[in-house]
């Protein structure tokens with residue numbers, strides 16, 4: 001018998017209404033109460049649950065708070081909706097459920113994935129302020145329907161998607177930047193139910209695979225490759241013996257030779273070497289340098305003599321950028337200005353797309 | 360044009376497409392049923408090894424039943440039956456006289472006949488080439504390519520042959536295009552062995568000159584673009600683009616599939632292009648659809664003529680011949696001289712329109728689009744691409760229902776399907792990639808009356824209202840079509856069958 005885990009983060013979605021960018025601050029619940037606001041996510045969760053129950057009679061185990069209108073639903077924890085509450089519930093759900101359906105935004109997705117040790121597939125009911133991650137359905141109803149379809153046959157395939165969140169520190173400092181936190185598995189969707197803001201009908205995974213294969217084939221033995229973080233780069237690193245998702249790794253002669261290196265390690269590794277840098281674009285803000293890969297610093301770039309940079313990124317991801325630009329922030333404005341311009345991005349085998357790169 | 364009908368939306372609520380509960384023809388067989396039986400039918404004169412040992416398992420059915428069956432099937436096709444505003448594709452009426460002319464004049468000809476017995480059709484090819492040269496400023500047209508993409512491929516091959524003839528092919532291995540050029544340009548460039556460099560749109564809705572200059576150089580083999588692009592935006596710098604690419608030694612190809620709004624208003628050659636392509640099955644009134652025969656008319660300037668596919672129709676004094684002896688030719692891209700009946704139909708259409716007709720059609724199509732643009736802009740939740748630019752839209756505009764999707768969860772796919780419940784053909788969304796979320800790109804052209812266009816928009820608006828008020832009816836559409844929504848069967852190779860044998864293998868045994 002399959003079971004659905006339903007996580008409702010009660011404070012998700014309040015930031016927007018209160019003219020804030022997210023709801024991560026601890027006193028949010030109280031503030032919401034003070035402002036006399038209705039909670040968003042229990043209502044959206046109830047919509048998803050109705051759609052789910054129209055198609056499935058699998059039992060539902062829920063956590064943090066219940067969806068509206070389901071007073072009898074088994075509840076794992078009744079608490080205030082802090083990040084810790086979410087993580088506790090996810091921990092309790094391990095081994096108990098076959099899919100975690102949650103009502104929240106990027107922050108909730110992050111908390112869930114951080115505690116999801118067993119890698120249970122995750123699907124989001126769009127209820128947050130920020131929803132840059134790849135786990136969200138287009139609407140609560142579709143989330144419920146997708147969950148029901150998935151539970152009817154859990155042998156169905158899942159796919160890896162990026163869990164992103166806006167860097168709140170940076171935002172408060174006036175800079176907008178999405179960070180990649182991890183990768184989650186979510187039900188493979190062929191019906192267009194998942195939110196994919198600018199989707200095309202092509203096969204981005206297969207296209208990327210062929211691109212990476214051709215890139216790996218052309219890597220030169222006399223060159224040291226600095227490979228940045230991200231799902232695309234992780235797939236390249238996989239071809240070279242396996243590297244890190246979130247770190248900067250070094251490769252040479254078709255092999256990863258160092259993992260998760262810091263700026264100092266980079267500086268000593270590049271001395272006197274032929275260097276190339278391989279990067280991808282992370283998140284919705286189009287950053288290629290300066291977010292999540294600060295190790296590849298202005299000093300590293302200058303010491304290596306401004307080496308050639310290969311940006312590898314699926315055309316579907318480029319299409320989703322608004323505006324259609326890439327961004328760099330090495331911390332050295334003069335270097336940023338020097339590097340700005342038009343860069344070719346590898347989008348497929350024998351395909352490049354030119355992107356404007358702005359500081 | 361359709362007759363003006365008042366309050367069409369209100370009056371058409373009873374619409375339901377034909378839905379015949381009929382098995383496939385192989386299951387309608389009845390032993391001994393026949394059409395016409397010829398007592399003196401000759402036995403086939405085939406070599407023994409080619410003769411069947413067992414009679415084919417064909418259905419036995421009367422002529423009348425067969426005809427009725429296929430008529431029913433045709434009524435259950437889901438396109439080209441209602442108002443069809445299919446963008447980048449220019450839906451046109453195909454005059455019956457073209458069908459008649461093709462039947463009467465081509466039925467008894469075969470391309471392997473001696474050219475002296477084919478003078479009429481060769482003259483037609485030659486005249487039509489002249490006509491299109493006048494329209495485009497080019498020096499020669501060929502009609503061999505079996506569609507627009509095939510003509511783009513012709514150009515990629517011509518590019519290869521041209522640079523090879525100058526000893527520069529090794530060096531010139533890149534073809535430049537833009538992200539809103541039809542995907543057949545990059546695809547055929549890749550197929551012909553070139554690397555593709557795609558330019559990204561900038562603030563004005565098209566790539567800047569600086570961006571183009573950043574990639575043009577000694578490796579540039581060609582530029583392949585359409586203009587207006589897939590969003591309906593015309594790049595006013597195009598002449599300068601061509602100059603820059605020429606200066607670097609590249610060729611320039613104009614995919615003129617979106618010619619309708621600029622017919623007789625501009626000539627590709629005068630903008631500097633070396634070659635261009637027209638879609639006879641779109642712009643020039645020849646039929647299309649259902650994968651039917653198509654023609655991409657490919658035209659080029661003098662310096663590329665030696666590389667054109669063979670045979671070429673040439674005029675020798677008062678007569679015409681087929682020239683196959685052309686050592687620099689890329690060879691054939693299609694059998695014989697392409698889809699001759701389509702060429703004839705398009706020629707008939709072009710002659711009937713004449714220069715003034717083309718100009719009037721272009722103007723009407725721009726007017727119709729701008730009318731649609733205005734009315735659609737008043738529909739709740741509808742926006743359009745590049746809302747801030749002021750250049751006028753040509754024959755189509757990229758719109759978006761992203762807001763509707765955010766508010767209601769209803770997507771453009773679902774809106775499109777729901778519209779078929781009112782006798783509207785499913786709409787054109789966008790080529791890939793989707794730079795605008797939930798896109799649609801209707802193109803009215805000169806065919807559709809104001810009543811048709813108003814009806815189309817009325818239905819659109821009605822469905823958007825439903826999305827807000829009763830989304831379930833949109834999500835579960837179609838309700839009045841021959842079939843309802845497909846289940847997931849198309850994801851299951853074990854389930855679907857496109858032939859009777861596959862059906863028997865997968866479902867009957």
Ligand SMILES: Cc1ncc(COP(=O)(O)O)c(C=O)c1O
Pocket residue numbers: 447448505506507508509540541543585614616617638653655
């Ligand atoms: C701009 C453009 N170019 C080329 C093509 C390809 O034409 P065809 O479908 O005849 O191969 C199309 C078809 O939609 C098009 O819109």
